[in-house]
Amino acid sequence: MPMFVGVVAGAAVLALIVVVTLFKLMWRVAEPNEALIISGSKHRTEGLEEGMGFRIVTGRGTLVLPGVQAVRKLSLDLNETELSVDCVTHQGIPLKVRGVVIFKVGDDFVSIANAGRRFLDQQKLMAERVHNVFAGHLRSIVGGLTVEDMIRDREKLTGQTRAACGTEMEKLGLIVDSLQIHEIEDPTGYIKNLAMPHAAAVQRDARIAQAEANRLATEAEQASFARMAEATRDSEILQAGYQAERDKAGAKSRQAGPLADAAARQEVVVQETRVAELEAQRREQQLQADVRKPADASAYEKRTLAEAERDARISAAQAKAKETELAASAEATRVKAAAAAEAQATEARGAAAATATRATGEAEAAAARAKGLAAAEATRAQGLAEAETIKARAAALAENQEAVVAQQLAENWPQIVAAGAGAFSSVDHMVLLNGADGLSDLFAKALTMGGTGLGLARQLLASMNETSGANGTGEMEGRGGGAAAVNGFPGTAPLTQKVPVQDEEV
Structure with missing residues (x-):
């Protein structure tokens, strides 16, 4: 009984090992960068026409019956091919276009199926086939362009090439990830000659810029030299000023003794002059007090006395003249009254009229004579007073x-x-x-x-x-x-x- 159990257990283990081995032989897993193409039985794949006779597996595992089905791998990695195509432009200028095409098998089942049918056993020849396709279309496209168009707009050349090759690449199950035109070679030198005017202009601008830079540098250097010279000049001027101040101080120190002596002598002279001026002022004031003031007082006294005496005499003369005038007037009035009385007494007599007229005339003449005597006496008195005044002034003038x-x-x-x-x-x-x-x-x-x-x-x-x-x-x-x-x-x-x-x- 135990032996039977052991045999059963061994058989079970063996069966398990056989199953695992068979499973490993039958199970295939597709890597992310590859596609499994399984053929040998009728299969239907989504997106493909019915009855193709193979199955495509990507990114997962599947069971394959050994001896019944065949499994092959199609790489989905990137591939590249170098382009070196001799072309002729629309102007008839031969060029060589160098570039690179980066392509791969498409990720969809249709592209994988198309690529599998064409390149499954010839994947190494895929780059050559792609080069031939692009070379033909590139020659055709370059033949319709000028050199200037190709130089100025390479994107246009790239776009037209990709568009022209798109249909054929799709039939091959390939997609173009990148197409780059690296270089356009010009064996005739057309592009070089075309660029020469621009190169000359650039060279000219470069020379002008270099000359301007040199000029600015020279100006800056000269300005720097000028500032250096200015600084040197200022330093020398300051040094000369300091030396002059030192010399001046030395000269002053050497002249201090003689200048002090001269200043002392000058001060003595100034003081002596001041003393002399004060002495002269004192003498002048002494003369004013001793001579002029007494003389002025004496002259003023004599002049005042003479004027007073003159005024007194004039007043006396005027009074006497007034008295004489009044006496004459009274006498004239008396005579006139007597004459009038006489005239009235003899009015009845015609002869008395002449006597009265004569008496009246005599009275008026006596009155006029009396007035003249009074005026003459007043004038004489005034003249005597003025003479006295003049005499007093003359005496004062003689004295001072x-x-x-x-x-x-x-x-x-x-x-x-x-x-x-x-x-x-x-x-x-x-x-x-x-x-x-x-x-x-x-x-x-x-x-x-x-x-x-x-x-x-x-x-x-x-x-x-x-x-x-x-x-x-x-x-x-x-x-x-x-x-x-x-x-x-x-x-x-x-x-x-x-x-x-x-x-x-x-």
Whole structure:
């Protein structure tokens, strides 16, 4: 019994091994890049016409009966073929077109079936067949194009070639993944000659660009050199300035001693000059206080007294004249009244009329005579008062003539300056060679005319004093309208000096 069980178990294991072995022999799996074509029995594949006699399996496994069915593989990998086709363009120019075609068997069952029928045993010849197909169509397409079209629009050449080969490739069960035209060879040099004008233009532009770049580089270099020279110049200028400052400082240090001595001496001179000016001012003020002020006071006193005396005499003379006039008027009134009475007494008598008329005339004549005497007495009194005043002024002038002349000049100084400036009123054009100094000298000369008048007045007074001393009087009398005075005093003629001024261009 146990032996039987062992035999059964061994038979079962053997059967299992046989089954597994048979299954492995019968089971086929298609890789992703291949298709299994199974022939040997009647099969129907979706998308294929009925009764083709083979089955296509892609991407999965299937059972194949050994000895009954045959299994072969069709590669779905990419393939490529080099194109090197001699062509002639529409212009008759021979060209050689080089390119590459990348193709493969289509993934659909129809393409696999078509490729299987044509290339299943000749897959290595697939690239040659494709090259022949593309070479023929490429020659035909290039024959209808010009060189310029092929150069400028290679995509057009590629598109037309693919379109022309599409139907045939489809019949072969192939699809074109890529078609590239790598190169167009021109053994005649047409393309080279065609490109020469453009190449010359490009070369020209390149040379122009290079020349412009060289110019810009040269300008930049020259500008850099100029900046370097400018920096060197500025540095040298600064160094020279610093050296000059050092030299100046050294010179100042060497001159410090002499300059200090000169400054000290100058300060001494300035102080001495200031002391002299102050001393002169002090003396001038002393003279003003000691001489001019007392002289002015004395002259003012005498002038005031003379004017008071004159006014008193004039008042007395006027009073006396008024008294005489009133007396004469009273006498005339009395005589007139007596004559009127006499005339009335003798009115009845015709002879008395002439006597009354004569008496009236005599009374009027007496009144006129009395008025004349009173006026003459008043005039005489006024003349005496003026003479006394003139005599007092002459005495004051003799005592302090300098003070009186200076006072009169000071009072009339604006008129003197105006008269001096009038010399330039008729000058139309004046040119000064020495600038402001010449103008100052010119006006100084005009103003010194007043000083000239002062000198003349002093000389005249001196001569008058000498004449008075010789006569032993020491005074100047001016009665009867012949009195003399100086610088605006009554009864005198003003002292003037005419200085001719001509228009002169300096």
